[in-house]
Amino acid sequence: MDTGLTNKVVLVTGGSSGIGAATAVAYGAAGARVALTYRSGPDRARQVAERVEQAGGEALAVPLDLERHETIEPAVAAVTERWGDVDVLIGNAVRWGTIMPNSIPFEEVPAEEWTAGLHANVVGNALLVKAVLPGMRANGFGRIVLISSGVAEEGVPGPGVYGTAKMALHGMARALAWDAGRDGILVNVVAAGLTLTERERPVSQEMLDSVAARTPTRRLSTAEDTAGLILYLGSGANRNLTGEIVRDGSNAARSAHL
Numbered sequence: 001m002d003t004g005l006t007n008k009v010v011l012v013t014g015g016s017s018g019i020g021a022a023t024a025v026a027y028g029a030a031g032a033r034v035a036l037t038y039r040s041g042p043d044r045a046r047q048v049a050e051r052v053e054q055a056g057g058e059a060l061a062v063p064l065d066l067e068r069h070e071t072i073e074p075a076v077a078a079v080t081e082r083w084g085d086v087d088v089l090i091g092n093a094v095r096w097g098t099i100m101p102n103s104i105p106f107e108e109v110p111a112e113e114w115t116a117g118l119h120a121n122v123v124g125n126a127l128l129v130k131a132v133l134p135g136m137r138a139n140g141f142g143r144i145v146l147i148s149s150g151v152a153e154e155g156v157p158g159p160g161v162y163g164t165a166k167m168a169l170h171g172m173a174r175a176l177a178w179d180a181g182r183d184g185i186l187v188n189v190v191a192a193g194l195t196l197t198e199r200e201r202p203v204s205q206e207m208l209d210s211v212a213a214r215t216p217t218r219r220l221s222t223a224e225d226t227a228g229l230i231l232y233l234g235s236g237a238n239r240n241l242t243g244e245i246v247r248d249g250s251n252a253a254r255s256a257h258l
Contacts, residue, residue: 196208
């Protein structure tokens with residue numbers, strides 16, 4: 001399969017760990033120029049950049065914090081000054097929030113938590129798209145993949161800020177698909193389920209096994225599995241798929257409420 005990614009400029013937000021890191025390396029292996037952003041931990045980001053280069057791509061680690069909107073344009077500018085316009089945007093960075101699912105009832109969530117969550121995860125991603133879209137339109141090519149979660153559709157008991165923000169990305173992708181499609185720009189959402197990454201999770205092995213047993217394949221996706229899906233959607237091999245929510249195998253469990 002020809003991905004058409006050789007020397008394409010790819011921006012992966014939240015690229016220093018997990019799905020973001022695996023995605024950055026996958027694009028590097030396809031011959032792309034990969035800028036990966038980090039909010040904290042520059043050393044970890046540089047380690048991922050080294051992996052991208054070892055895989056065959058070029059790499060650049062750039063600071064960006066979706067909560068601090070003033071960091072968005074400088075991050076994109078750093079990429080364009082190095083390589084030119086961004087061809088592929090992977091919106092993977094996320095503000096998890098201080099209130100986790102099932103921790104307190106919905107009605108006890110402070111207004112500030114809603115404001116902060118939507119400010120970062122919705123407005124931040126919108127501003128990021130806004131920063132790269134003119135270059136994509138001018139070049140007649142662009143791929144945007146926004147990373148969502150099964151929680152957005154399935155829901156979990158409790159606060160709801162995270163799931164609401166992720167569901168907003170679905171609406172954003174649909175609007176962008178219509179707005180930018182005639183300019184050669186395809187926009188999709190990957191709704192990931194419970195994904196096995198290098199980070200430790202506060203989830204027991206019993207729980208992981210239980211969720212895996214509910215999937216069609218009887219296993220949970222790894223970060224590399226999900227990265228392969230993101231790679232396809234953000235490549236030239238994707239010729240006309242846009243405005244869609246694509247669910248990985250872990251999400252097929254439809255059991256986020258567990």
